[in-house]
Amino acid sequence: MLYLVVGLMAFLGVRSVLFPPDTAAPPAPADPQAQARADDVPEAAAQQVAARFARNYLTWSKDNPTAREKELAADLPKDADATAGWDGNGAQLVAQTIPGQVTHTGPHQARVVVDVRVSTTTGQGKKARSVSSWRGLEVPVAETGGRVLVTGQPALIGAQQPVPWTAPEVPDEDTDLSRSTRSGIESFFTAWVAGTAEQAAAPGAKISPLGEGIALRSVEAWRVEAGSGARRTGVATVRWSVAGAELQQPYRVTIAQVSASGASRWQVWQVSAQ
Template structure:
């Protein structure tokens, strides 16, 4: 018996048919008497019968067989238990791995931009306003936005007179650690002389204000610094489109009438039906329509450029508009009317 059959506790292998016949024939030849003609001769030796022989199993081989059987049943049991457990308690999908965002981590140390701009603009107005006749007023205003313990004079020697007309907060430069610098453009008016010789000169000043996130709010952490103002930059305008001279001449009066009505607050009367054009307000009057050019094109909607001269505040000022015309039809007649008016984009 093979070791594998013994390990699996299988029955012995059945002998084949030929083996049984050989065994039987061997037995018959041994037990059957010889005929008379064969007496006196020495009988030939019949071959030994073949068959299964029992073999004693050693204790070591028996232990291996039992251990193998136990191992096989353990594997089968584990597979069955695992399958049932997954039916009752299905495996949970792994939690998604959160990717770290370095920029998001850095933003946690930023100063809130809107609050920083508000504080810096208010501080800049107080900082660049001074009057030697009332020095305490400036210090009191500055203390409201300065971090505690900083001298509110901030380097002013207590002389002169200067006023601030306007402040425009700009870029916030984050420097980490909940600190930042805020750019503020300030329109200042400097008063010089006295009596009949008093003069006021206005100009723009650039100021950078250091701020930080304090306890509960943004505060100014020290003296600001004057910085330069932007200078002019080059720009190449796109080529001017070709003009439709015929339509320009046909619609010039239409555009001029609209501009007069617009300045008078009656734009709805001269504009196309459905147009949404807000009034200009009082104090403005059309002086002239200097130029009107319709761009080349086709269709019932066209655009053109108008150079307009307004009268305002005792002066004249020229401005350039982009005007959209639409063709309005009624019965068998049609005409061009203004649908929209905006600043000209060069």
């Protein structure tokens, strides 16, 4: 009997080495960032809803108080108070809303900053005048039931303030190329404002027309940056006539060297803001 037990134990030991028992694979480590992203409110939808709500929230008229409530109710939870803190007095109109930063505050919750251009009327009779200004509004939103809703009272916040910025150093100028290409640049801007830019631009360039109501006063300056190659970059300072005023603007212009029939010339390839 003793030999039988010893033999069985020996057999089981060998078997465990040759055929180890199956072990379940360890679970994959959770990715907390992936889970957080899955819980985020969709930013495009959040901005759209917040911008619409901001327009309706800051638009009111004591002569038609229910109009505001009806508009706000579309983006509020069911049976929420659609007066949204307004006492029913005064009049204000929103001309524009620009949604901005979305801050995620919890699973399926966020706050959206909206810049709002409001217009009010001050004074009465002949002294009445319209005054417009920008307001900052932060709107709380949440994703629920397959859509984004405004979940609480928005709050007016401070507007963005100017901050310092140091412009990069201006590159050296290629004076010879600036001088030899200036007439071509003037011809391009003349053609551009006339709607015939394709006649003055390099072959293959895609430059959309400026549209009507703009006239060219002058190309005040043209400066090609030092460099080499068949494409170069410069800055043109242009003065336009628009709506009874003159407007000076700088343009970053890329010019390309075009060869044909043994001759070459520089033509405009791209135009953008500086």
